[in-house]
Amino acid sequence: xxxxxxxxxxxxxxxxxxxxxxxxxxxxxxxxxxxxxxxxxxxxxxxxxxxxxxxxxxxxxxxxxxxxxxxxxxxxxxxxxxxxxxxxxxxxxxxxxxxxxxxxxxxxxxxxxxxxxxxxxxxxxxxxxxxxxxxxxxxxxxxxxxxxxx
Amino acid sequence: xxxxxxxxxxxxxxxxxxxxxxxxxxxxxxxxxxxxxxxxxxxxxxxxxxxxxxxxxxxxxxxxxxxxxxxxxxxxxxxxxxxxxxxxxxxxxxxxxxxxxxxxxxxxxxxxxxxxxxxxxxxxx
Numbered sequence: 001x002x003x004x005x006x007x008x009x010x011x012x013x014x015x016x017x018x019x020x021x022x023x024x025x026x027x028x029x030x031x032x033x034x035x036x037x038x039x040x041x042x043x044x045x046x047x048x049x050x051x052x053x054x055x056x057x058x059x060x061x062x063x064x065x066x067x068x069x070x071x072x073x074x075x076x077x078x079x080x081x082x083x084x085x086x087x088x089x090x091x092x093x094x095x096x097x098x099x100x101x102x103x104x105x106x107x108x109x110x111x112x113x114x115x116x117x118x119x120x121x122x123x124x125x126x127x128x129x130x131x132x133x134x135x136x137x138x139x140x141x142x143x144x145x146x147x148x149x150x
Numbered sequence: 151x152x153x154x155x156x157x158x159x160x161x162x163x164x165x166x167x168x169x170x171x172x173x174x175x176x177x178x179x180x181x182x183x184x185x186x187x188x189x190x191x192x193x194x195x196x197x198x199x200x201x202x203x204x205x206x207x208x209x210x211x212x213x214x215x216x217x218x219x220x221x222x223x224x225x226x227x228x229x230x231x232x233x234x235x236x237x238x239x240x241x242x243x244x245x246x247x248x249x250x251x252x253x254x255x256x257x258x259x260x261x262x263x264x265x266x267x268x269x270x271x272x273x274x275x
Binding site: 021024027028029030031032033034036037040041044117120121122123 | 221222230231232233234237241245259260261262263264265266267
């Protein structure tokens, strides 16, 4: 990687810059990583952390469930917003955490794992990971309640 | 058009193909054989495709340069692995393949675009 950086000039092509993609240019050609890729890597990294139940706010998840059902949505991009530059990326994340987990600890682990994965997979330096915990998950939440009257 | 079709098209050269199409086919074949690549991506409208008389090579374009060479652009979906080293491996494979095929003089820069990543099973994530 160090050799690659010394042999290459890091520059962003106009098309990639317009789309927010990351581009590494060398004399043998360019490598472009789409913003969607960085978004998915961040999402997968967040899901890898124990205590994370879901990504996205209530509305996002409800809307996501509908769009996924009709085949146009992608669970792995909901709740994640990334800003990708030439060499750096910033991530904003909305989480639902399992009740009983330490929110500060889970948030720290999520932040560390996202930084590790994006730097390792995409070769980008992560400048910030902003985490918003907007809900808690209780294990009985998805069990439908029986009707009170018959 | 599915992934299998790309592979079959990439594996079966047509005798009348131009140097540009030969390079596109070679680049696609080498990219698809690289560990960590799931499939090529022709784009939602099939924009990234090289057409020959009897085949379509999805996910690859080759364009003439002013110096007589052809630049090759690949649009790929990869597994969740380090992407820059993977791109370097693909470039090296294509360059070796072009040398074996006697096309090294025609090969220009190889641009690689990772449009998406996929789970190890091949399903989009």
